[in-house]
Amino acid sequence: MKKTIIFLLLLLAATAHAGPVVLKARLDSATLLMGRITRLHIEVAQDKGTVGRFTFEERDTLSREVEIAAKPAGDTTDLNNNREQIRRDLILQAFDSGLYVLPPVTYIVGSDTVRSGTPLTLKVIPVNVDSLNNVHPLKPVAEPEYKWFDWMPVWLVKYWWAVLPVVLLIAGALTAVWLKRKNGTIIPKRIKKRLPPAEEALAALHAIKARMAMMEGKQYYTELTDVLRVYIDRRFGINAVEMTSSQIKRHLKERGETRAVDEQLDMILESADFVKFAGLRPLPGDNEAAWQRAVDFVEVTRPAPEPTTGTKQ
Amino acid sequence: MNETVNIRELSDLIASKSNIVSLVKQGMDQTIVGQQHLVESLLIALLANGHVLLEGVPGLAKTLAIKTLASLIDAKFSRIQFTPDLLPADVIGTMIYSIQKERFEVKKGPVFANFILADEINRAPAKVQSALLEAMQERQVTIGEQTFGLDDPFLVLATQNPIEQEGTYPLPEAQVDRFLMKVLIGYPSKTDEAAIIRRNIAAAKPTVNALVKPAELVETRAVVNQVYLDEKIERYIVDIVFATRFPQDYGLNDLQSMIEFGASPRASISLAQAARANAFLHSRAFVIPDDVRNVCHDVLRHRLGLSYEAEASNITADEIINNIIDKIAVP
Numbered sequence: 001m002k003k004t005i006i007f008l009l010l011l012l013a014a015t016a017h018a019g020p021v022v023l024k025a026r027l028d029s030a031t032l033l034m035g036r037i038t039r040l041h042i043e044v045a046q047d048k049g050t051v052g053r054f055t056f057e058e059r060d061t062l063s064r065e066v067e068i069a070a071k072p073a074g075d076t077t078d079l080n081n082n083r084e085q086i087r088r089d090l091i092l093q094a095f096d097s098g099l100y101v102l103p104p105v106t107y108i109v110g111s112d113t114v115r116s117g118t119p120l121t122l123k124v125i126p127v128n129v130d131s132l133n134n135v136h137p138l139k140p141v142a143e144p145e146y147k148w149f150d151w152m153p154v155w156l157v158k159y160w161w162a163v164l165p166v167v168l169l170i171a172g173a174l175t176a177v178w179l180k181r182k183n184g185t186i187i188p189k190r191i192k193k194r195l196p197p198a199e200e201a202l203a204a205l206h207a208i209k210a211r212m213a214m215m216e217g218k219q220y221y222t223e224l225t226d227v228l229r230v231y232i233d234r235r236f237g238i239n240a241v242e243m244t245s246s247q248i249k250r251h252l253k254e255r256g257e258t259r260a261v262d263e264q265l266d267m268i269l270e271s272a273d274f275v276k277f278a279g280l281r282p283l284p285g286d287n288e289a290a291w292q293r294a295v296d297f298v299e300v301t302r303p304a305p306e307p308t309t310g311t312k313q
Numbered sequence: 314m315n316e317t318v319n320i321r322e323l324s325d326l327i328a329s330k331s332n333i334v335s336l337v338k339q340g341m342d343q344t345i346v347g348q349q350h351l352v353e354s355l356l357i358a359l360l361a362n363g364h365v366l367l368e369g370v371p372g373l374a375k376t377l378a379i380k381t382l383a384s385l386i387d388a389k390f391s392r393i394q395f396t397p398d399l400l401p402a403d404v405i406g407t408m409i410y411s412i413q414k415e416r417f418e419v420k421k422g423p424v425f426a427n428f429i430l431a432d433e434i435n436r437a438p439a440k441v442q443s444a445l446l447e448a449m450q451e452r453q454v455t456i457g458e459q460t461f462g463l464d465d466p467f468l469v470l471a472t473q474n475p476i477e478q479e480g481t482y483p484l485p486e487a488q489v490d491r492f493l494m495k496v497l498i499g500y501p502s503k504t505d506e507a508a509i510i511r512r513n514i515a516a517a518k519p520t521v522n523a524l525v526k527p528a529e530l531v532e533t534r535a536v537v538n539q540v541y542l543d544e545k546i547e548r549y550i551v552d553i554v555f556a557t558r559f560p561q562d563y564g565l566n567d568l569q570s571m572i573e574f575g576a577s578p579r580a581s582i583s584l585a586q587a588a589r590a591n592a593f594l595h596s597r598a599f600v601i602p603d604d605v606r607n608v609c610h611d612v613l614r615h616r617l618g619l620s621y622e623a624e625a626s627n628i629t630a631d632e633i634i635n636n637i638i639d640k641i642a643v644p
Contacts, residue, residue, distance in 0.1 A: 218545075222644070244602040244643050276644060277543045278320045278599035 019083060021046040025105045025116035027092075031123045034097055037069055038122070040090040042105050044114075048084050052109035062092065065100050066122060069093040097126035197234035198302035201227055205295055212291070217282045221272040224294055228268065231298060245269040261300045264293040323539055323598035330533045331596045336524045340385040343519045345378055346512060347505035353594065354496040354611060355382055355470070359530065360537045360590035363493020363583065364449050364469040366434075366484075366615060370476060373498050379430045379470045386530055387523030388427030388466065393445075395437035397480065401444035408457045419456050424448050427464050427527060431471040435481040445469070446488045466530050486574075486618060493583050494608070495615035533593075540589040541599040545644035547585070549602055553609065554581045556637045557617055565640055571628055573618035580616045587612050602643045610634050 022045040032038045040062075046052065061067050074088040094100070100122050104115040149157050156163060176186045183189075194200060204227040212220060229248070232240040236258075238251045249266060252258045258265065268290050274280045282290075334356060341352045351367070355378060358365045367375055376392065383390035393404060406422035423429065424445065431445060448454050449469050453462045471492070473484075489495070501509060512519070552563070558575030560568035585600075587608035592600045614630040623633070 222545075239639070241642050242639050244606060246603050273601050274320075274599075276545055277601050278541060279543060280320060 019047050021050065021052065021107065021109050021112070021114045023105060023107050023114045023116045025120060027102075027120050027122060030121060031125055032092070032094055033125050034127050035093070035095055037091050037093045040092055040102075040105075040120075042088045042090070042116070044086040044088075044107055045079065045083060046086070046109070048078075048082050050109055052107050052114075054088065055106040055108065056090065062090070062102050063100055065096045065098065065124070066092055066094050066102060092122070094122065094124040097124045099123045196302075197231050198298050200234075201231035201298045202295065204230075205291065205298070209291055212287055217275045217280070217287070220287055221275040221282070221290070224290060225269065225272045225276075228265075228294055228297065235301060235303075245273055258297075258301055261297045265297050268293050268297070320541060320598045323541065324596075326536055326539070327593060327596055327598050330536045331593070333525050333529060333533050334594055337382070337385050340521055340524055341378065341381055343521060344381045345374055346508045347501040348374060348378065348498065351375075351378055351496060351498050354494055355379070355468075356594060357587050357590040357608065358493050359466060359468055360534060360593055361493060361583075361586040362466075362534055363586065364471070364491065366489065366492040366495040367470055367472045367498055368475050368495065369472070369498030370474065370500075373500070375470070375472050375498065376430055376432070379428055379468075381521050382468075383428040384521040384523060386427070386466070386525045386527060388527050389425075389464065390428045390430070391423035391426035392430040392432060393423050394432045395434050395441065397436060397438065399437045399441045401441050404441060404444050405448060405454045406456050417457070419459060419461075421456070421461070422454075424454060425461070425463065427466050427468065429467075429469045431469055433474055434471040435473050435483055438482055439485070442482065442484060442488060445471075446484075446491050450491050464527075466527055466534075489615045490577055490579055492615060493587060494611035496611050497614075537590055537593045540592050540597075542585060542589060543599065546588070546600050546602065546605065549641070549644050550581055550584045550588070550605060552641045553605070553613075553637060554578075554584065556641060557613065557633075560637070563637070563640055565636060568633055568636060571620055571623035571626075571633060573620045575618075576613055576616040580613060584608065584612045606638055609638055 024043045026041050028039040028041070042054070044052070056062065056068065057071070059068065068090050070091040072089050072091070074086055077085040077087070079085050102120040102122055104117070104119055107114045179186050195203065205224075208215075208220070208223050208227065215223070225245075226241075229240040229243075232238055232248060232252070236252070236255060238248070240248050240251075243251070249262070249269065252265065253262060271282065271286065271290055275282055337356060338352065345352060351374075354365060357363075359382070369375060380390055393399075402422065404422050405424050406420050408417040409420045410416070411418045434442060434445070448463060449467075452465075452467060453460055455461075500506075554576045556563040556565060557572060557580075560566070560572060584605060588600045588604040591604040591607050592598070595604070597604075610631055613634050617630045617633060619628065619630060619633075
């Protein structure tokens with residue numbers, strides 16, 4: 001019996017030592033501009049190990065006009081003496097102007113309900129909107145700015161470094177084909193500066209004379225007339241290479257510049273036609289005479305040298 | 314100068330035979346005013362043993378020319394007017410039944426003559442054209458089971474009207490190739506036209522007498538065949554003909570798209586034959602490039618197949634030939 005009484009006394013003493021749950025709440029600011037936010041600080045002091053819950057956890061408004069915008073996580077601090085403090089903040093936001101009395105914060109521990117003390121008031125201040133002066137028309141849809149490469153496909157922009165050498169290679173090949181077709185060669189031939197027509201013809205005639213003895217009549221007269229044809233072509237601008245003897249004679253007679261040597265040219269061409277096309281074999285004297293006539297023709301028809309206009313002092 | 318071929322002897326021979334040409338030319342001048350090219354072309358064809366396709370509007374003395382030629386050579390002349398209902402038998406002849414002899418007998422057609430004018434040859438269907446063209450080529454005709462050789466000389470002058478093409482049967486390329494020359498005949502000059510009027514309204518019409526025997530003409534042809542054709546001229550002819558086939562090889566790239574097909578080897582032969590005859594007409598024993606050029610258009614113009622591009626651009630065969638002979642170097 002004595003032991004039982006002592007146990008009951010100890011249990012009573014322990015129960016008499018348990019502290020109360022204290023709940024405090026305060027606002028950062030009692031006024032709030034419409035649409036802005038403010039913080040509600042909540043502090044709960046209780047014995048360690050006490051388990052409780054806030055009623056706002058299940059709600060997203062404190063009242064009809066005041067909304068809970070966010071519920072950041074709380075923080076627990078050891079107060080020693082077997083006590084602890086729980087801190088929670090609520091982010092509040094209101095969109096309707098007016099003075100609102102916030103309901104007390106409720107904390108339930110077991111079967112007990114603890115409420116914050118004095119009700120808090122929050123004044124929501126409206127925002128001044130000058131609708132007459134500050135209303136702007138809707139801006140049109142902005143066109144994106146185009147760059148020079150916007151028209152190109154994405155793969156080309158992405159892999160231009162691989163495409164460029166291929167394009168250059170194809171362009172080079174096409175140019176080579178074009179040059180080949182135009183000039184008959186890719187690398188253009190170096191054009192030798194030609195002698196004046198008379199000098200060129202005389203040089204060729206002297207070269208023929210040097211080989212005269214070794215040549216057959218047909219070959220000799222063919223080369224002789226070829227030299228004259230080229231000379232006439234260059235000197236008089238007559239396409240003599242593609243003309244027959246009679247055509248050359250007719251063209252030169254029309255010009256009248258070769259009147260003095262028309263007869264000589266007629267004789268050369270006539271003799272040449274006989275040798276080339278009739279198979280006649282000329283005598284050595286005939287060859288010499290034809291050569292001399294050809295030289296005379298070139299000498300007589302060569303253009304006169306241009307007179308010098310003055311001398312240097 | 315010495316001679317490797319006997320040109321001087323040949324020249325003398327040609328001079329002796331050239332009187333035939335002079336006689337025929339003088340005789341033609343009695344009835345034909347102007348049309349020198351037509352007369353020369355007929356003579357070239359006659360000497361080269363070829364046939365002539367003549368293109369010209371009606372009334373340009375085509376019939377008169379060949380009739381006069383036939384009269385001058387004392388030869389038989391036939392005129393066949395080609396029409397759509399003409400039959401091959403109307404040209405070459407047929408077998409007819411003789412009641413008296415109680416058997417079929419050959420009735421020779423108008424093709425059996427020395428000179429034939431095939432008037433408006435493109436108005437008859439292909440089978441009739443073929444019958445005549447085969448006779449021209451083979452110089453013989455088969456009727457029933459008998460084959461008959463045609464007379465020598467045998468010259469066909471076929472005409473075509475260039476302005477009326479409706480209802481005609483254009484000659485196929487293979488058959489037109491059988492004509493040695495295609496000659497284009499134009500209107501006479503004012504002076505010639507006045508002379509034509511004077512001659513035709515005169516009371517006395519000129520009479521044409523036979524001046525040459527057909528045998529003499531055949532002999533003359535043999536001389537023409539002796540006219541010397543140097544290998545340089547052969548190469549020149551070959552170059553011209555090849556340029557019609559492969560113009561790009563002769564620096565004539567522009568012509569490549571204009572020519573559908575070039576001249577055949579028969580064109581080369583014809584060009585050489587006609588050039589020889591032309592040399593003979595000018596009393597020359599050898600052919601020079603001028604002879605080739607003189608006959609080049611007449612010999613080649615009907616042997617070139619023009620492309621659609623050329624026809625659309627109004628490019629004629631003569632323009633193409635001009636381009637070619639202006640580009641080929643003369644030997």
